Amino acid sequence: MGDSSAQYIHMVQHLIEECIKFNMSKEECMEAISKHANIQPVITSTVWKELEKENKDFFEAYTNSREERASEMETRQKIHKMLLDSSSSKVTDGDDDD
Amino acid sequence: MLAVSPFRSAIDGREGEMENFLIGDGDFLEFSGGNLLDIIDFDDLFVGINDEDVLPDLEMDPEILAEFSASGGEESELNTSVSVEKVEDDSVKEEDNFSGSGSSLKQGEEIVSTRDESVAVNGSPKKADKGRKTSTQAKNTQGKRKVKVDWTPELHRRFVQAVEHLGVDKAVPSRILELMEIDCLTRHNIASHLQKYRSHRKHMLAREAEAASWSQRRRLYGDGATGSGNKRQMSPWLAPTMGFPPMTPIHHFRPLHVWGHPSVDQSLMHKWPKHLPHSPSPPPPPRPPTWPLAPALHPPPPPPSDPSFWHSPHRRVPNCPTPGTACFPPTMAPMRFPTPSVPSIGVPTTPTGQTYSHTPLIDLHPSKESVDAAIGDVLSKPWQPLPLGLKTPSTDSVLVELQQQGISKIPPTCA
Numbered sequence: 001m002g003d004s005s006a007q008y009i010h011m012v013q014h015l016i017e018e019c020i021k022f023n024m025s026k027e028e029c030m031e032a033i034s035k036h037a038n039i040q041p042v043i044t045s046t047v048w049k050e051l052e053k054e055n056k057d058f059f060e061a062y063t064n065s066r067e068e069r070a071s072e073m074e075t076r077q078k079i080h081k082m083l084l085d086s087s088s089s090k091v092t093d094g095d096d097d098d
Numbered sequence: 099m100l101a102v103s104p105f106r107s108a109i110d111g112r113e114g115e116m117e118n119f120l121i122g123d124g125d126f127l128e129f130s131g132g133n134l135l136d137i138i139d140f141d142d143l144f145v146g147i148n149d150e151d152v153l154p155d156l157e158m159d160p161e162i163l164a165e166f167s168a169s170g171g172e173e174s175e176l177n178t179s180v181s182v183e184k185v186e187d188d189s190v191k192e193e194d195n196f197s198g199s200g201s202s203l204k205q206g207e208e209i210v211s212t213r214d215e216s217v218a219v220n221g222s223p224k225k226a227d228k229g230r231k232t233s234t235q236a237k238n239t240q241g242k243r244k245v246k247v248d249w250t251p252e253l254h255r256r257f258v259q260a261v262e263h264l265g266v267d268k269a270v271p272s273r274i275l276e277l278m279e280i281d282c283l284t285r286h287n288i289a290s291h292l293q294k295y296r297s298h299r300k301h302m303l304a305r306e307a308e309a310a311s312w313s314q315r316r317r318l319y320g321d322g323a324t325g326s327g328n329k330r331q332m333s334p335w336l337a338p339t340m341g342f343p344p345m346t347p348i349h350h351f352r353p354l355h356v357w358g359h360p361s362v363d364q365s366l367m368h369k370w371p372k373h374l375p376h377s378p379s380p381p382p383p384p385r386p387p388t389w390p391l392a393p394a395l396h397p398p399p400p401p402p403s404d405p406s407f408w409h410s411p412h413r414r415v416p417n418c419p420t421p422g423t424a425c426f427p428p429t430m431a432p433m434r435f436p437t438p439s440v441p442s443i444g445v446p447t448t449p450t451g452q453t454y455s456h457t458p459l460i461d462l463h464p465s466k467e468s469v470d471a472a473i474g475d476v477l478s479k480p481w482q483p484l485p486l487g488l489k490t491p492s493t494d495s496v497l498v499e500l501q502q503q504g505i506s507k508i509p510p511t512c513a
Contacts (some may be wrong), residue, residue, distance in 0.1 A: 005493055005496075005497060006493045007480075009491070009493055011477070011480050013484065013490055013491075014476045014482075014484055015473055015477075017485045017486040017488060018469075018472040018473060018485060019469065019472075019473075020486060021472070021485055021486070022469055022472070024469075032469050032470075032473065033473060036470045036473040036474065037473050037476075037477055040505070042500070042504075042505060043500065043505065046499045046503060046505075047491070047496060049499065050491035050496050051489075051490075051491055053491065053495075054488070054489040054490070054491045055488045055489050058486075
């Protein structure tokens with residue numbers, strides 16, 4: 001019985017790792033794994049937490065990189081927006097004088 | 099270069115610096131005649147002098163030679179001081195004679211040559227040396243021989259200073275000579291060195307320009323790709339995907355710092371792997387580009403007497419570019435991973451293999467299908483190795499945790 005538990009946990013870990021490859025957050029993992037593998041989110045979450053304890057450095061880096069990516073995305077979106085705004089404003093410039 | 103500094107100081111001086119001579123003579127006095135020849139490397143003295151410019155003045159030499167020979171014969175057993183004094187006197191006379199003629203350079207040479215001659219002659223029976231000196235002198239009288247100048251870093255530095263002072267394009271050898279104030283150089287030496295310097299400079303500037311344009315382009319691409327050029331080193335994409343163990347690639351970015359620009363140069367380095375070996379390392383920021391480095395990559399076509407000298411007036415070719423360039427092709431190319439989430443920018447590529455075995459691109463928003471597929475894969479093939487290889491927590495701790503959450507056993511019977 002302990003064996004199967006270990007096996008199960010191993011499987012969950014495997015699943016979590018796959019999700020991490022997709023840069024997913026813990027919550028995202030829980031959702032995906034629950035949806036596709038029928039594993040209770042609480043189990044995923046617990047295993048995740050345990051993994052985090054065992055692999056602190058990795059998860060730290062992972063979290064940081066995710067955050068950075070998020071902020072970068074934000075910045076990029078802002079820039080895109082700015083570009084869009086500026087280009088659209090150029091179009092409307094001609095209408096100023098009546 | 100020279101073994102004997104007193105000589106140099108005497109030579110460098112203009113007229114009327116016979117005091118140096120005296121001092122030098124004092125040194126002479128310390129040694130017996132025989133030892134002088136051991137200590138003093140006369141060949142060095144003749145370097146840089148005795149070219150055609152000296153021709154007219156050397157005519158005197160045979161006379162002096164004869165004089166010295168005579169005195170040498172007489173005084174071979176006498177104190178060196180006597181002979182030296184004689185030399186000194188003669189030199190003084192010569193100087194007076196020559197004061198009106200030619201440049202002081204020649205005079206300096208003259209003094210040196212005669213002095214040497216006297217020493218050689220008055221020295222112990224080192225006939226070989228004497229013969230050598232005489233023959234050298236004889237050659238000098240013919241004046242066709244050009245002595246090679248040893249362009250030491252110091253010498254070259256003064257040369258560069260003089261040239262910069264005048265302006266590279268306007269620098270005229272005679273003016274450079276004046277500014278450098280080194281008597282043993284001739285206008286001809288300077289002229290040829292100047293030619294080499296200019297050609298080398300042109301090369302260096304061309305490389306610099308090339309490098310600058312590369313880096314500029316890189317920056318443009320980089321900014322376009324990321325929107326923020328900072329912290330590229332972190333490479334957020336890499337860390338999670340490659341998993342824990344292979345964190346090292348991130349460290350590889352560091353060498354780039356040394357090499358090129360702090361930001362973004364990694365961004366598309368792999369794009370131009372071919373260029374890397376060719377493109378010169380742009381001179382590292384602190385180095386003034388008076389004679390830019392880019393060593394080892396582009397020695398000037400006619401190698402000067404000291405090839406490595408060209409590359410660095412101040413110090414020998416550092417290995418800086420070598421590690422820099424070496425770093426690039428192997429480490430950068432595979433490593434660099436341009437932001438995957440911006441396919442609109444024509445940023446090339448997929449990194450070449452490395453650790454991205456099963457997920458070539460990191461998805462910013464992982465598609466449901468791909469996640470589903472991956473998960474399905476795990477479920478169907480549980481024996482496959484863990485992709486990230488994270489350390490497995492102990493079963494017990496997990497179970498304990500789960501029990502706290504209200505789950506008594508796994509796999510749970512009710513999903």
